Amino acid sequence: MRYYVLDRGDQLSVELSEQFHKLAAGRGFQLDAESPEIVISIGGDGTMLHAFHTFIDRIPNIAFVGVHTGHLGFYADWKADEIPELIELMSGAKSADQLKPRIAKYPLIEIEIYKKSGQTTCIALNELTIKGVDGTIVAQIDINDELFEMFRGDGICISTPSGSTAYNKSIGGALVHPSIEALQLAEIASINNRVFRTLGSSLLLPKHHHCDIYSRKEQRLLLTIDHLNIPVDDLISIQCKVAEQKISFVRYRPYPFWNRVREAFLG
Structure with a gap:
C-alpha cells in the first residue's frame, strides 16, 4: 500500500x-x-x-x-x-x-471564475464564500441562466453537502447529508427592505442545475475557497455546479x- x-x-x-x-x-x-x-x-x-x-x-x-x-x-x-x-x-x-x-464518495463544487484578467477553474470540498473588502456587495444571482435575485449584503456562501456543517451552518444554512449530490446557496446578512429584496433563506440546487453570480458594481471582493483566500477586483462572474469528480474517504x-x-x- x-x-x-x-x-x-x-x-x-x-x-x-x-x-x-x-x-x-x-x-x-x-x-x-x-x-x-x-x-x-x-x-x-x-x-x-x-x-x-x-x-x-x-x-x-x-x-x-x-x-x-x-x-x-x-x-x-x-x-x-x-x-x-x-x-x-x-x-x-x-x-x-x-x-x-468501504469507500464513501462525497460531492464537490466546480467553480468557474471569470475575471477581466482571465478565467480560473477551482474545486471546493467545503465551500466558496464571496465577501466585500470595503463593505456591502452587489451581485446578480442567476439559476440555470435565468435571473433569480439581485443580492445586496455582506456576502454569499456556496457549500457542498459535507461542507454544510461548517460556515454554512453558522449563517443559518441547512445540514445536508453528503450522499445527496447538490450544492447549497446561502446569503450572508442580506439587505431586505422596501427597496431591496432577496429570498432570505438558503436553497439547494441538484446536480443538473447551476448558479451564476455576476458582480454588478466596481468592488473589491475576497473569494475564499475552503481555506484559500483569493482577492479579486475585476470579477465578471462566477459559475458554480456540482463537480463530476468526487472525493473518496476510506471507512x-x-x-x-x-x-x-x-x-x-x-x-
Whole structure:
C-alpha cells in the first residue's frame, strides 16, 4: 500500500505522524508523496482541507483517512490513541471476519471564475464564500441562466453537502447529508427592505442545475475557497455546479453522518 501523511504541524500531530510511519513500515507500507493510494490527515478538518488541495490534481486516484487531534472533526474517523488499530485495519491483519473497508464518495463544487484578467477553474470540498473588502456587495444571482435575485449584503456562501456543517451552518444554512449530490446557496446578512429584496433563506440546487453570480458594481471582493483566500477586483462572474469528480474517504468502521452531527453539536 502506498501512503502519505499530512499533519497539522503541532507537537501532538507530528508525534502521531512519526508513530504512523513507524507502524506502517512494520506492515510493509510504502511512503509515497507523489502517487499515494491513501492520504492520512492528522489534525483537524482544516488539515484535511489542506490535504485535499495538496492532491487536488489526483483526487480520482486517492482515498483519504482523517485522524483528529483536537475536537471531533467531520472528516476524521479516528482519535489520537487509535492509530495502532487503524494500521491493523489498513493492513487487513486485525481479523479474518472484519468488515471490508468501504469507500464513501462525497460531492464537490466546480467553480468557474471569470475575471477581466482571465478565467480560473477551482474545486471546493467545503465551500466558496464571496465577501466585500470595503463593505456591502452587489451581485446578480442567476439559476440555470435565468435571473433569480439581485443580492445586496455582506456576502454569499456556496457549500457542498459535507461542507454544510461548517460556515454554512453558522449563517443559518441547512445540514445536508453528503450522499445527496447538490450544492447549497446561502446569503450572508442580506439587505431586505422596501427597496431591496432577496429570498432570505438558503436553497439547494441538484446536480443538473447551476448558479451564476455576476458582480454588478466596481468592488473589491475576497473569494475564499475552503481555506484559500483569493482577492479579486475585476470579477465578471462566477459559475458554480456540482463537480463530476468526487472525493473518496476510506471507512474502516461504521460512523454514520448523523452520529457525527449529534456528537459535534449536541454532545
